Amino acid sequence: MASPRIIVVGGGLAGLSAVIKIAEAGGSVDLFSIVPVKRSHSVCAQGGINAAKNLKGEGDTTWQHFDDTIYGGDFLANQTPVKAMCENAPAIIDLLDRMGVPFNRTPEGLLDFRRFGGTLYHRTAFAGATTGQQLLYALDEQVRRFESEGKVKKYEGWEFLSAVIDSKGTARGITAMDLRSMEVRAFPAEAVILATGGIGAIFGKSTNSVVCTGSAQSAVFQQGAYYANGEFIQVHPTAIPGEDKLRLMSESARGEGGRVWVPKTPGDKRDAKQIPESERWYFLEEWYPKYGNLVPRDVATRAIHKVVYEHHLGIDGQPMVYLDLTHIDRETLNRKLEGILEIYEKFVGDDPREVPMKIFPGMHYTMGGLWVDFNQMTNIPGLFAVGECEYQYHGANRLGANSLMSCIHGGFTTGPIALKYAKSVEAVEGDGGAATEVTRQKEINKALITNEGNENPFKLWRELGETTTKHATVIRYNSGLQEADKKILELIDRYKKVNLSDKSQWANTSFAFARQLKNMLELSRVVVQGAFLRDESRGAHYKPDFPERNDEKFLKTTKASFTGEVEGPNFEFEAVDTQYIPPRPRRYDIAK
Amino acid sequence: MATANHPAAPRLKGVQPLRAGQGTSFFWRKLHSLLGVIPIGAFLIEHIISNFEATGGPAAYAAQVYFLNHLPLVRVLEWVFIFLPIAYHAIYGLYIWMRGKSNVIYYPWAGNWMYMAQRWTGLIAFVYIGYHVATQRFLGVSLPENPGAAFHKVQAELANPWILAVYIIAMIAICWHFAYGVWLFAAKWGITPGVESRKRFGYVCAAGGVLLAVLGLWSIWAFVGPKYRNAPADVPVSMLVAPVGGINGN
């Protein structure tokens, strides 16, 4: 047979890594992406990428990296794939270096490494403050090379709608929509790899990019794929709230002495500089006298959340607290923090050297995702998932600078496996169900475009974001989660009355968004209900009513499957692979 | 291709991608750039310095004209190193201008103003030089044969205040065009690849341009000022031989 055709959906680090491995091994790839792949969300990663290269004489090992990752993830990650990732990481860094990533260097010309959260080692390679951008570009360039050699065909500006699944339940391709002509087409393939990133948009505003809706994951979830650990959502303590999104403010601001505070009086209207010391509440310093403002991320996040939502002390009644650097002299700030201060200056318009920054925890990363086996294949044969859209590398909490590695390692692993699968899979019968699936998708489109009603999809989305952010991010109560699920059900119901003011069939962005919204709504129930069922606190999942980790009951992977019933998804639990490191209590107040 | 990814979309027009390694425009554009400096720029300097002899009066000026017109192969030199290069530089320059779209309204930055100024000064130079060569070289008294008539011919021309204004504007425009042209040449040929080096060389070019313009305007003053008012229509050749030190035997 001719060389097998493989479809990769998503052009971030994970997708491009898979494409490169397949093209290099002689396979043909159709690469689908909503945005030109160079504009994928991976560009937003700043800090760096972890690999135990041990170039600082600290005796770092891949085992240490493995242990830190498992421990940081509160033992929820299956250990076999994590171990493989940590062992593969140093070689990946070398490869990225050879591809031309401008990593920072030591005077001797070696790669420089810095420290990051959750470890005591200098293990994070970095390229300025734009590591993700630099890595993505390096992979994008390699893919462009394969594209010019005819080994890769890009479909940029096409949105994945669904998998084409044959009568035996095997994935045989995808359906996708051209976001300009709105044409829906089926694309056959022997294997399909989803690399569609996180689900930030389900939370309304997050640090994620606009395209991170989780729509693709939700679509295949609704087609029968398991979604695992959906309840594990990382919230970064210091993001810059914006009208359009949340932008990350690096932890180094606190590392250099930044102090977090709120006015003691609710709704205090005065400018920050007008509020005297005695009327400021440095709550982190008060609650955690030992670590002060440098408590671990999840602790800081929970504390800020509590001050705003339980003490109602957010600045000006808004969900924001001050991150104050104004007591530090300008010269020090410029020397150590200029890059991130410029981001704040550019987007907020205030100079953080003069005015305290207004920050708030922001939804940042999706630990959960499509369930995959150790070969990165979902329970739908022929359908693979890789990168942030799958679940298996970070457990209950991701360590900083591990995401880029999990994406690239995942892609490099999945590419060859998918190619091998594609070469051995039985030939498709007929069109493999492509025509039926296209018809189904066209009917969804037709129904949406002709729908009568009075609901605006963007308003529904705002309401979804408000409820998920309120009930399913930092602090979770079962009552709130139930309320959120009820709200989502209401939104699903109101969605039936969505009326698009734009009924055209050319570059109709609100139409595409309305389609994604339906998928967001379905997937948000996985998050909310999964959180409801997990009566414990583990990693990023925190329930004040169940503040302890409960390994006996919940050292388990949550697996959700779609039912189509009003009750929502069906949940089952799967044992976690803990064969290398037995679970132990996770504490950051002492060295582990 | 750009639109191959969108088979159902109407073909969108736009700027075409780079024609890697194809075509000859590189050669013609670089030739334009080079000719502007050598020989045209070199000739400009020579011409302004020669004309500066006018400040020494009709006789000195006539001697210089006589000298230049008695260089070996002077007619060949004139065509190969002056007329043809200027014609090419001018016509190709117009072609360059036609294909650029100035946008200083929205982007009023110094470099962008200079980009526009380079085109306008080029146009002024083109029109002026056409007129100047026609009137001074080819029409009226033929100066190669009658170098002694040079001063009077120019003076008569500049007696018209409109023509005088044209000469002053053109003098400044041409010196501007040349000075910035040299700066551009250095920038675009990689001689000044850094911001600082371009800045420093900018001062050099500006100083050179101002110097040339001052010399040029000074020369114009010699023709219109009171000192040599009513210069003789012709200066006898016998008077010219001595000052140039016997270069010409006759």
Added chain:
Amino acid sequence: MANKTVTLEIKRQASPDAPAVWEKFELEWRPGMNVISAMMEIAANPVTTDGQTTTPIAYDSNCLEEICGSCAMLINGKARMACSALVDNLEQPIKIEPLSKFPLVRDLQVDRSVLFENLKAVKAWVPIDGTYDLGSGRRMFPQEQELRYPLSNCISCTCCMEVCPQFNEATGFVGAATIAQVKLFNSHPTGKVLAEERLRALAGDGGIQECGFAQNCVEVCPKQIPLTNAISDISRDVLLQKAKDLIRG
């Protein structure tokens, strides 16, 4: 403050062939508002100041942090990224138009794929032998990294091309972004192996010779990439390459 509003005038065009029309919107002012959030607001309530219901604005955006390069458009006549365009810093009414040098798709969406074609034309990549483990790359001093890193920050927003008086259909000029990428890859120890090919490519029609050195590119670049320095350096390299080719035959 409560009734403070923001006025936007947006140039709309339903399709490449449709006539352009201007629509005016008045929105409630909110602190920290940028042009993107204003357009999100319009999407949630697509009504013009005349009370006409209209369609949400079509525009490209993704990261909203000025790092993905998606949301370039003309704001009050100037090419810039919409995400970092804070309403408080703009003169009102805020006039928003699509980039003018690229084929229009709809409203503020344009097709900028020509840049990616140009990157292909100059082979903007490091031709590694393969992705298998070959050990560390070559050592590189921090000084070299500091030279390459700024060039590698290009977000392909195409602002430098939009503002360039020479970038148009008549010249087919390649633009500053691609030239800077040639410098980036020609300065890499392995990338260098294709240096001559890249330089010859840039001497083709629409190549580096079309630069008029108006320097708008370097003024507008949201990432402060030293574009004119790259143009100057690469111009010299192209010229030397062509001279060498001429002599060697």
